[in-house]
Amino acid sequence: MKDDLVLRVVGKLLIPFILLFGLYVLFHGDYGPGGGFQAGVILAAGIIFYALIYSVEEARRVVPEPLVEAMMAVGVLLYVTVGVAGQVLGGNFLDYFVLAADPVAGQLRGILLVECGVAVAVTGVMLKVFYMFAGRGNLDQ
Amino acid sequence: MDTWPGADGNLAPEPAIETLIIEVLLALMMVTVVALARTRNLFGVVVLFGVYSFLMATVLTVLDAVDVAMTEAAVGAGISTVLFLGALLLCRSEEARPVHRPWLPLLVSVAVGGLLVYGSLGMPVFSDPGAPAHRHVAQHYLANAMDETGAPNVVTAVLASYRGYDTLGETVVVFTAGAGVIALLRRRPGRRKP
Incomplete structure (x- = not known):
């Protein structure tokens, strides 16, 4: 699809907004529909869209595979770290009340961090699975 | 704790238009499933999977489960369609003729479906x-x-x-x-x- 002018132009226009929408879904998850999982999938979909239009090699240059593999682990570790932080600060595992002076603020902070962890892990896994499949077939041809 | 709206059996009547929308969507999903089972072209199958997911996402939106609908649309219709297409490049695009008669799988499907419907009879009324x-x-x-x-x-x-x-x-x-x-x-x- 590399030579399709319409797709290239529309993609160039749309992909920033797709990524922005992913971030909106992530950070607005407390107030509206959405959350870490949905945000992760939308972010991954934006990159995959880019890979389909501009070739997988180009996408690998933008989001390299080592970064994607690291994201998979970092997301889960971020989640666990928030849980352990609750323990260190005097609560139970995954207790968010102790993360800030005010219990409700602590809850909000914990929820946001945890959702970020989920989003990072999901983006990493989705992109990695896509890269693995794309590496076997020649998606660019 | 035994007081909840409708505890005396007087449930608020459900809006008829929502029920109608859901029934139309479920009917469309049934048509999609039949088409899925009958299609031999795997590209068509992948597209029909996406159609099914979008219909499911719409049903979930009507049920006010917007978060789940978003996930269904993004994962079911978006990512898995791309992954199926990626897998499709590795194999032929036409499904092979089955070597067995479909009677045993059909029997198992109907039996499991019947059991599930029987089980759903014991569930509480919708909403x-x-x-x-x-x-x-x-x-x-x-x-x-x-x-x-x-x-x-x-x-x-x-x-x-x-x-x-x-x-x-x-x-x-x-x-x-x-x-x-x-x-x-x-x-x-x-x-x-x-």
Whole structure:
């Protein structure tokens, strides 16, 4: 699809907004529909869209595979770290009340961090699975 | 705790238009499934999968489960369609003729379907406020989530805070799935068999 002018132009226009929408879904998850999982999938979909239009090699240059593999682990570790932080600060595992002076603020902070962890892990896994499949077939041809 | 709206049997009548919309969507989903089973062209099958997911997402939106609808649309219709298309490049685009008669699988499907329908007869009426699922912790979540977590979206509050353990488990499952795909599909240079 590399030579399709319409797709290239529309993609160039749309992909920033797709990524922005992913971030909106992530950070607005407390107030509206959405959350870490949905945000992760939308972010991954934006990159995959880019890979389909501009070739997988180009996408690998933008989001390299080592970064994607690291994201998979970092997301889960971020989640666990928030849980352990609750323990260190005097609560139970995954207790968010102790993360800030005010219990409700602590809850909000914990929820946001945890959702970020989920989003990072999901983006990493989705992109990695896509890269693995794309590496076997020649998606660019 | 035995008072809930409709406890005396006088449920508010459900809006007819929503029921109608859901029934039309479910009918369309049935048509899609039949078309799926009859299509031999795998590209058509992948597209029909996407159609099915979008219809499901619309049903979930009508049911006010917007978070689930978003996931269904993004994962079911978006990512898995791309992955199916990627897998399709590795094989032929026409499904092979089955070597067996379809009677045994058909019998199993009908039997399982019948059992599920039989099981659903014992479930509470749709949107019954007295259903067990609505009378345990759900009332506490709906009443106190805003005060306890500060998150107006109760779904997020339950998912990330009240049920944080479960979401941690889910995240680990997603991670494990990714690790499994890496283990299965990774190419080791120099060790490829012809």
